[in-house]
Amino acid sequence: MKKMVLSLLTVTVVSTAISASLHAQEYEVESGDSLWEIASVHDTSIDTLRTLNELDSDIIHPGQVLQIEEEEIYHQVERGDTLYDLAGEYEVTVLDLMNWNDLNSDLIIVGQELVIYPNAEAVDQGVEETPAQPASAPEETEEAEEVAASESDDNQSEDEQSSDQKTISMTATAYTAECDGCTGITATGLNLNEDRNKKVIAVDPSVIPLGTRVHVEGYGEAVAGDTGGAIQGNKIDIHVPTREEALSWGVREVDVTILE
Structure with a gap:
């Protein structure tokens, strides 16, 4: 399909326009910045x-330090949650979530509490801070320990299964069907304009056959459903809903695990 390919150079230009990261609490004004x-x-x-910042006007000066955000919220991981899904829900990036929570991978577990720095739009959509949980009674504590032990066994079982799966280190870029002239139809006939959140990757079929179900580090479970002229060898192109998310992804080295 025809799609917009976003280069690393483009990402660099965008990110250097405002040098502070999206989750920063403060930002130092640079020459040429506007509110x-x-x-x-x-x-x-x-x-x-x-x-x-108690400003009386829109006038700001180089070197001035601005407060960007005033609150943080928390999300308790539920069964089925992935970092990619949470990033979309809270309108942040997977890398933000990993940095804020000192994560070395995109693996999260049920019951884990993640720190989220929401933007104004996410707050308006009804995202609420998870209240602190009261201390459990002894019976409840024992029950929670039993559930945790059960989930640990499940995770261990999944780890044993995954040891037989093939993992490939690949270079990953991102694309979106949200562009002028993009048909949104993949090489396998999937219509991404009808499902903008569908997780699809473009692959070199000689490396990963079309139709293969995979897990991409930092992206989640997806299907190999598209191809691309620049996607050859150990390269993939992940589909994301918007141009902004594609820019945020940039170019990364990721592990791709073949599920089936």
Whole structure:
């Protein structure tokens, strides 16, 4: 299918326009910055920035330190959650979630509490901070320990199964069907415009056959459903819903595990 390929150079240009990362609590104003540009990059509003920083106008100066966000929330991992799904839900990136929670991989477990720094839009959509849980009674504690032990056994069983699976180190870029002239139809006939959240990767069929189910580090479970002229050898192109997410992904070295 015809799709927009986003190069590492493009990502570099975008990211250097505002040098602070999206989850930063503070941002130091650089020459040429405007309040509108900072609000846009950090997914907030000019009014929010003015309120947080007690500004009487939109005038800012190089070297001035601005507060970007004022609160953090938490998410308790539930069965079926993935970092990629949570990143989409809270409108942040998988890399943000990994950095905020000191994660070395995209593996998360049921009951784990993750720190989330929401943007204004995510808060408006009803995302609420998970309240602190009261201390459990002895009976409840024992029950929780039994559940945790059961889940540990399940995870161990899954690990034993995964030891027989083939894992390949690959270079991963990202694309989206959200572009002028993009048909949204993959090489296997999947219509990505009808399901913008569908997890599909473009592959070199000589390395990963079309139709193969895989797990991509930092992306999650997906199907090899597309091809691309630049996707040859140990390269993949992951499908994401929007151009912004494709830019955020950039170019990464990831482990791709063949599931079936």
